[in-house]
Amino acid sequence: MASMSFNFEENVDRSRELKRRKRRKIETVNQDRAKNNQIRWRSIAEQQTYSSKLVEALRHVRQTSAASNVSSRSRAIRETADKVLAISARGRTKWSRAILTNRLKLRLKNHKKANAKPRMASPGNRRSNNPPNGVQKKRLPALERRTRVLRRLVPGSRKLSLPNLLEEATDYISALEMQVRAMASVAEHLTGASNLAESSNRLGMSLEHTPQR
Amino acid sequence: MSSRRSRSRQSGSSGISDDQISELVNKLQQLIPELRRRRSSDKGSASKVLQETCNYIRNLQREVDDLSERLSQLLDSTESDSAQAAIIRSLLM
Numbered sequence: 265m266a267s268m269s270f271n272f273e274e275n276v277d278r279s280r281e282l283k284r285r286k287r288r289k290i291e292t293v294n295q296d297r298a299k300n301n302q303i304r305w306r307s308i309a310e311q312q313t314y315s316s317k318l319v320e321a322l323r324h325v326r327q328t329s330a331a332s333n334v335s336s337r338s339r340a341i342r343e344t345a346d347k348v349l350a351i352s353a354r355g356r357t358k359w360s361r362a363i364l365t366n367r368l369k370l371r372l373k374n375h376k377k378a379n380a381k382p383r384m385a386s387p388g389n390r391r392s393n394n395p396p397n398g399v400q401k402k403r404l405p406a407l408e409r410r411t412r413v414l415r416r417l418v419p420g421s422r423k424l425s426l427p428n429l430l431e432e433a434t435d436y437i438s439a440l441e442m443q444v445r446a447m448a449s450v451a452e453h454l455t456g457a458s459n460l461a462e463s464s465n466r467l468g469m470s471l472e473h474t475p476q477r
Numbered sequence: 478m479s480s481r482r483s484r485s486r487q488s489g490s491s492g493i494s495d496d497q498i499s500e501l502v503n504k505l506q507q508l509i510p511e512l513r514r515r516r517s518s519d520k521g522s523a524s525k526v527l528q529e530t531c532n533y534i535r536n537l538q539r540e541v542d543d544l545s546e547r548l549s550q551l552l553d554s555t556e557s558d559s560a561q562a563a564i565i566r567s568l569l570m
Contacts, residue, residue: 322552430501430505434508438508447541
């Protein structure tokens, strides 16, 4: 009957409206959470927690790594720093989870690669300015181009919707800023400590008898 | 009706409210120092904000690389002395 089909339309609209409202509520909750996260990344406490976890992890890496050249050592440090940063995010963000899962995937892949024949680099992965065939390069709209670049930079964001991508990017930026602050301060302390040790060695003092605080 | 529904589900970014996106773009704009400084002119173009965001992230990642290199040099020159480890620990906590 005509009335039944009419009600059907109304119900569909109403359920859609309810879903919309629920989505908006979730969005405000997400926004508050995002703001809290940003405050957390900026806090001194978080930076100190990160710094101490980083130092522990670095010490562990030093003991277990057999790396001989500078670049692979600094890469190991970079990876450790990223891993500790991802852990500090406590699984709340996609980029942090992606860093940790990618690390695992890479390790499995390298393990397999060590036992398998060497593969040629697939042309599909090569990023080149010239298109492979004679097709003219299509000029994507600027927004899409930039979005694609952003997706490359923020780990794990390839399939995210645009709003989620922007959320992840803001959190990722705050976390990176903290990482820079923390690593810079650790480097400063190490510089100071090594200077101190050097000069006290030169003076013939032994630090091992310094009373603990 | 059904075509409208399926369109909004498939159109990805344009199906989501533009307000939401511009709000997020604004939030991003606040974070990027490059864009914060040029407050006078409205650098509100989303494309520009995204570009500066990418540049900023690249810069931050490069800084982390440089710091990693510096740390690796420092850790090598620092002997794994228990005394020095104690200094570092006391300075950090």
